[in-house]
Structures are given as structure tokens and as C-alpha cells.
Amino acid sequence: MDKNLIHLRNIIESNGYKFTKQKQYILKVLINAKSHLSAEDIYQIVRVDSVGIATVYRTLKKLKELNIVKEINIDGTNFYEMKIFGGRPLHIHFKCNECNSIMDIYNRSLILDYLKLNNNAEKENNFTVFDADIMLIGLCSECREKKICQDQLNLEE
Ligand SMILES: [Zn+2]
Ligand SMILES: [Zn+2]
Numbered sequence: 001m002d003k004n005l006i007h008l009r010n011i012i013e014s015n016g017y018k019f020t021k022q023k024q025y026i027l028k029v030l031i032n033a034k035s036h037l038s039a040e041d042i043y044q045i046v047r048v049d050s051v052g053i054a055t056v057y058r059t060l061k062k063l064k065e066l067n068i069v070k071e072i073n074i075d076g077t078n079f080y081e082m083k084i085f086g087g088r089p090l091h092i093h094f095k096c097n098e099c100n101s102i103m104d105i106y107n108r109s110l111i112l113d114y115l116k117l118n119n120n121a122e123k124e125n126n127f128t129v130f131d132a133d134i135m136l137i138g139l140c141s142e143c144r145e146k147k148i149c150q151d152q153l154n155l156e157e
Helices: 003-014 021-033 041-050 053-066 106-124 141-156
Strands: 069-074 077-082 091-094 103-107 137-139
Touching: 021 041, 021 053, 021 077, 041 053, 053 069, 053 077, 069 137, 077 091
Parallel strands: 091 137
Antiparallel strands: 069 077, 091 103
16 A cells, blocks of 8 residues: 555544545545545546445545545535645645636745744734635636637627
């Protein structure tokens, strides 16, 4: 078994859960994911291994509670990504209002700002911060292009 999966197994088992085959399949999908997946997306991949949709929902809920996956809600649909071992560093999200795609935004200075924000919030309010959930909302570059073209057409009419 790969090193990351062994580490995840330790987290899961030390919290009193079984590291089932189903959990393993779902984690593998999430680790290898190139984008944010919904429960339905995950189900479409793991169904070949006879994992049912109810198991996918139950497992995702547990993985979320254990802080292994992150849940992002977009217009009532939940999307998931690995918090650890996902191969993607700390990032914030951008959601396009037009095509509903979610993109990851990361760069070094952004991560430093992010940590600064956490530190300030902790210091100023006597909080403990576990996680930050930043979602920028707007128009992605493709939809922006389309909108500009559309506006131009409308002007010409
Ligand atoms: Zn878009
Ligand atoms: Zn993301």
C-alpha cells in the first residue's frame, strides 16, 4: 500500500473507524483527482468496484469529520478535495458565476497572506483557527471573453 494511504489508514483507525476497501477506493479517487469532485462524480468511478452511492455519501461525511477531505458547497452541490496528500498545496477557491466552475488559486505570497490572516484572527480575538475557507466569486477568463464579445454584438444590433 502506498505511503499516503498507510498514513490515512492510521488516522482513520486511530479515530475508531475501520479502513475498509470502500474507503480506500474513494480516497484513491480523491488523491488522484485533478479537480473538485461531487459525490456523484466519485460514485461514477468507484461503482465499478461495487461501491454504492450511499457508501460514498457516508464515507465522505466521515472523511470530512476527520479533516481528511474538504467540502466546498456551490449552489447546493457539495464538492470534495483532499486536505492532505492531494498533491495540491494550500489554496483558495474562485467560483465563476457564469459556468459554475471552481478553480484553485495558489501562489507563495497568497499562502503567506493566508497564514497572516489566520495569525491575526487568533491574536486579536483569542481564537484557534483550524481552517480557512476563502471563496472568490466572479467571472472566469473564458466567460469574461464571451461576455465582452456578447456585449459588442449587442452594441452592434
Ligand atoms: Zn466561467
Ligand atoms: Zn481546491
